[in-house]
Amino acid sequence: MKNAVFYINANKCILCYSCVRTCPVKAIEVKANSTFAKIIDSRCVNCGSCVPSCPTEAIVYTKSIEQADAILSKEKNAILLDPAIAAEFPDISDYRKFAQMLRQIGGKNIFDVSFGVDLMTIQYQQIIQNFKGKHYITSACPVINDMVSKYYPELLSNLITVLTPAQIMAKIARKIVGNDSEIIFITSCTASKSAYFKPEKEEHIDCVLTFEELRNIFLKHNISETQLEYSDFDGPQSRMGSLFPIANGWIELTDLDQSIVNSDIITIVDKNNSINALDEYSDKMNQIRKHLNMFYCKGCINGPGMTNPENILLKTNLVAEYTKKRANSISIKKWQDYIGEYSQIEMETSFEANDQRISVPEERVLETLAILKKEKSDYTKGCQVCGYKSCKDFAAYVAVGMAKSDMCLHNSLDHRNHYITSLQKKIEEMQHSHEEVKIEQEKTKKDKELAQQAMEILNAMLQKLPAAVVIVDNSLKIIRSNQSFINLLGKEALEISEIIPELSGADLKTLLPPSVLQYFSFVLENDDNISNKDIQFNEKLINISIFSIHKNKIVGAVLRDLYAPEIRDEEVINRLNEVIDKNLQMVQKIGFLLGEEAAATEQMLHSIIQSYKSNKK
Ligand code: SF4
Numbered sequence: 333m334k335n336a337v338f339y340i341n342a343n344k345c346i347l348c349y350s351c352v353r354t355c356p357v358k359a360i361e362v363k364a365n366s367t368f369a370k371i372i373d374s375r376c377v378n379c380g381s382c383v384p385s386c387p388t389e390a391i392v393y394t395k396s397i398e399q400a401d402a403i404l405s406k407e408k409n410a411i412l413l414d415p416a417i418a419a420e421f422p423d424i425s426d427y428r429k430f431a432q433m434l435r436q437i438g439g440k441n442i443f444d445v446s447f448g449v450d451l452m453t454i455q456y457q458q459i460i461q462n463f464k465g466k467h468y469i470t471s472a473c474p475v476i477n478d479m480v481s482k483y484y485p486e487l488l489s490n491l492i493t494v495l496t497p498a499q500i501m502a503k504i505a506r507k508i509v510g511n512d513s514e515i516i517f518i519t520s521c522t523a524s525k526s527a528y529f530k531p532e533k534e535e536h537i538d539c540v541l542t543f544e545e546l547r548n549i550f551l552k553h554n555i556s557e558t559q560l561e562y563s564d565f566d567g568p569q570s571r572m573g574s575l576f577p578i579a580n581g582w583i584e585l586t587d588l589d590q591s592i593v594n595s596d597i598i599t600i601v602d603k604n605n606s607i608n609a610l611d612e613y614s615d616k617m618n619q620i621r622k623h624l625n626m627f628y629c630k631g632c633i634n635g636p637g638m639t640n641p642e643n644i645l646l647k648t649n650l651v652a653e654y655t656k657k658r659a660n661s662i663s664i665k666k667w668q669d670y671i672g673e674y675s676q677i678e679m680e681t682s683f684e685a686n687d688q689r690i691s692v693p694e695e696r697v698l699e700t701l702a703i704l705k706k707e708k709s710d711y712t713k714g715c716q717v718c719g720y721k722s723c724k725d726f727a728a729y730v731a732v733g734m735a736k737s738d739m740c741l742h743n744s745l746d747h748r749n750h751y752i753t754s755l756q757k758k759i760e761e762m763q764h765s766h767e768e769v770k771i772e773q774e775k776t777k778k779d780k781e782l783a784q785q786a787m788e789i790l791n792a793m794l795q796k797l798p799a800a801v802v803i804v805d806n807s808l809k810i811i812r813s814n815q816s817f818i819n820l821l822g823k824e825a826l827e828i829s830e831i832i833p834e835l836s837g838a839d840l841k842t843l844l845p846p847s848v849l850q851y852f853s854f855v856l857e858n859d860d861n862i863s864n865k866d867i868q869f870n871e872k873l874i875n876i877s878i879f880s881i882h883k884n885k886i887v888g889a890v891l892r893d894l895y896a897p898e899i900r901d902e903e904v905i906n907r908l909n910e911v912i913d914k915n916l917q918m919v920q921k922i923g924f925l926l927g928e929e930a931a932a933t934e935q936m937l938h939s940i941i942q943s944y945k946s947n948k949k
């Protein structure tokens with residue numbers, strides 16, 4: 333079996349669906365989760381229409397240069413040259429230069445396919461002139477033959493069962509060079525790469541090169557016509573067969589009437605016309621009552637294997653000029669001799685149906701149409717932007733998994749609109765929450781500022797307190813202390829505070845004796861406060877209160893030097909107040925017993941307080 337001719341480079345495919353839309357037989361599938369398009373070889377008719385439609389040049393055809401090189405290195409080889417060559421090389425003025433260039437690359441026998449055209453035309457003319465009530469479709473275009481076989485099998489018996497010119501020439505070449513010779517056909521037709529691969533038949537062609545490939549071979553061998561002499565073709569020569577690359581060129585070789593009124597043949601060229609014509613012919617052949625001369629391209633001068641398939645007018649003229657030269661190079665008598673010699677060759681062929689039409693139950697198509705939201709529209713028609721004939725046709729391909737719903741512009745616009753609406757909603761929600769976040773951030777910022785202010789005030793207050801204050805963590809590292817605390821510790825602490833303000837981070841263990849530290853540890857461990865404990869430290873009598881700030885983590889302490897005058901006075905007053913309070917309670921009890929004497933005791937104690945207060949002033 334021949335390898336696929338066309339394939340898609342998955343790495344280059346951007347899934348734009350352009351090729352899917354272009355393919356006339358829907359041979360390119362895009363599976364639901366696939367990221368690239370794929371050609372289904374059994375459905376492909378090798379027309380090459382998808383190649384120029386691809387924006388990334390992901391679609392290519394199989395090149396046969398290596399295979400051709402191998403054949404050209406052998407003794408028994410033959411090259412068949414398509415007369416469309418005249419349209420590929422406008423700069424080469426004489427056909428004999430082509431023959432010589434082909435010999436330079438290793439061709440031992442060079443045959444002109446135009447003679448195959450002559451023989452085929454004679455067959456066609458006989459069939460058309462011996463009309464027995466059946467109308468025919470010409471079978472000289474491999475794409476049309478494949479299309480009929482795969483998608484219009486009901487028309488298969490209408491294909492003219494005559495070999496193509498290249499196949500006829502392959503038979504002649506084998507007759508001349510030998511059955512064991514290997515044959516290369518050089519053409520503009522990519523479909524030939526697959527259609528002529530019939531190893532079991534005498535008309536088999538071993539290798540097909542496009543003109544594009546031939547140019548590369550000439551380049552590789554550095555071959556230029558200016559350095560070469562003329563060399564004629566081998567084997568039988570044609571007169572007018574070189575007109576074949578122009579779509580109705582072969583009819584010119586016959587005496588068939590070509591006028592619109594009297595002609596029995598309608599010539600159809602080009603992709604869309606071909607499809608429409610086959611549809612119509614299949615439906616209304618009895619009313620049309622004409623033979624169809626069909627070419628998928630605008631004649632072989634427009635084949636996908638040309639380096640530039642455009643400029644049809646120029647190419648038509650080039651082929652006409654070429655044909656004129658060929659016709660002048662051989663006498664009618666000589667040509668008739670050739671025809672006489674080779675017309676006995678068996679040119680009959682046959683075609684087999686290879687039905688590739690998809691068949692999908694109506695129910696599934698309707699379900700798919702509903703998914704596509706097309707069930708209420710006239711789905712037998714459609715915008716055809718997807719490349720399918722109708723919405724129903726498209727739905728059938730979606731149903732069998734060969735197409736994706738987003739290939740429908742209407743459907744994907746609908747999805748897009750939904751997506752945009754939901755996106756807008758999300759953006760609005762985000763904007764809203766963004767504002768909320770902004771408000772929250774403002775609030776946090778304000779809270780932080782307030783906390784900062786409070787901290788500064790607290791710090792200022794702490795520093796102004798006459799009592800010494802220290803706050804430590806559970807490893808007895810100082811978190812904060814005030815100036816009174818530093819003063820209380822003495823000279824060494826004062827020096828440290830010049831380097832470490834507020835002694836933050838300093839180790840309390842190096843500043844207070846263990847006898848004092850034990851109280852801090854006690855409060856940290858037990859979460860139990862110590863109030864007004866008098867201790868001796870640095871020859872001072874210190875009153876200390878330690879309280880838990882954060883259970884087992886942070887404690888604070890207030891220390892007062894009871895020898896300091898301001899503290900001492902205050903302390904005496906406080907303690908006398910305490911004595912008075914305690915005494916008052918007692919006095920109240922004793923008052924019952926002693927009467928007015930108790931009031932005198934209270935007066936005496938108050939006078940002591942007043943005297944201390946006036947001393948302080
Ligand atoms: S070569 Fe033709 S038939 Fe094959 S996939 Fe391309 S467009 Fe379709």
Ligand code: SF4
Pocket residue numbers: 340344345346347348349350351352368369385386387388389390391
């Ligand atoms: S044209 Fe086809 S092969 Fe090329 S990128 Fe688009 S989908 Fe892919």
